Amino acid sequence: MDSRYILDKSSVGSRGGGADFNCRAGRSVLRDSRVPTADKSGPMPAYTNGSVLYKFVMDGGLAAEVKSEKSFPKGNGLTSGGRILHDMEKTGLGDQKDAGSNGVLKKASPAHCPGINGQMPGSLMHLDIRNPGKQAELANNFRAAQGQNVPPTERQPHPSSHIPVPRNRKPSGHADKEVMAATVLTSLSTSPMVLHPSSAPTVPEPASRGWKEVLSASYSSSTSGNWSWDASDQSVPSTPSPPLSNENNKNFLLSSQADDICEDVTESTHFMFEDPIPRKRKNSMKVMFKCLWKNCEKVLSTSSGIQRHIRTVHLGRNSDSDYSDGEEDFYYSEIEVNMDSLTEGMSNLTPTSPTTAAPPPVFPPPLTDVPHSEHINMNGSQSHAPTLLSQSAPSTLCHIRTDHAYQGPVNHVRTASTGEKRQPASSTHTAVNKTHALVTPASKSTPGTRKPRGEAKKCRKVYGMEKKDMWCTACRWKKACQRFTD
């Protein structure tokens, strides 16, 4: 059915594309603790189905995206919607509104990505490698929480799941938003999950806040850490909503049919907070994955694709093997492409929020100015860049986000010049990013001179001698560190 359709449509990801993508992304975070083969476990239909949507979004552009989504029966929205949620973090929430506006967005349940890794593609992905140890910890926590909070088998119909929400609403101003909030709250007031129904209809502001709380709780408890991250970052700026702060709501949700509730809340909240989410949509954030390998500027629309590319082309590993030690993660970066407005994009373009980027103390300070240079690079890389990117690159704002462990915890982005091979000749990519004159051709004039010592802590410093096996290979070999470049 849909999966078929999807598979035919998708051009980038190969077999098991969607599943691969999601779960792998998760995996990449937990490189040390995950079970590599977990990706494969799981019903393909859900995966492929989801991947379809994703592919559409990535490859088809806006129109195709909307269209394709509409083509999906709403009843099926469970799976596809779930996928959308998962993908959202990749696409920078760009699809979320889509899903919401079409009423497709139904379920953020991890059940769609079965297996340990699959459970939390989102959270894993964004907890991400910024701090391997921390990530693993967080991810494990999430997993644990998920395991007990959202038993996939317990799905009961819930009153709130049938709340009529207008679907064809257009993004509107704050006034509308509040009205909508009130409306939704009113309709939801019969739902047991509304803690203070009485306040809903007449007092928009507190109501909204309450909703935010519920939202945050649902996000963080039922979907993923990433969710809470995205939610706080994009939609609910004022509520970072760590699980702790929402203990009550969370518990409440958990005690009842958390899954369905969350689903409903999620759906409803898209209307509630139509402003932020649609804005994302408006900006048409596209996420591409760019190979950072030296002289290879391949850009793919799926992480699995880029990983496979790296694995096969650069790492010389078996392409059929799903196993990955995560090495590929160091060789690609996530690129967010803003299709629409540059100015507006700017304000939304800081995807890396300190909220979820569990502050690893050890990582180097982020470099700014990355996006532009990457942008430049991308223009020059059209030979490899597939359709969408190459078309849009010249006129769009590109935003780089890396999924790498050494990525600084700080809000801004950093180009990960991590390619082990590419590092020595970083002049093409990285040197451009760095405003250091030292790394520029000027240094060429004095061959033989050592390049100035970098500020960043290297593997040795970061991991210590006792964890030498965590060092990058270069560090192990007493070469210039490839992981923490300066």
Added chain:
DNA sequence: ACTGCCGGGAG
């Protein structure tokens, strides 16, 4: 002293 890593060597 510690650290990063160049240069060079072994396999």
Added chain:
DNA sequence: CTCCCGGCAGT
């Protein structure tokens, strides 16, 4: 190639 390490230089 990969892997290792002496030794230099910066901190």
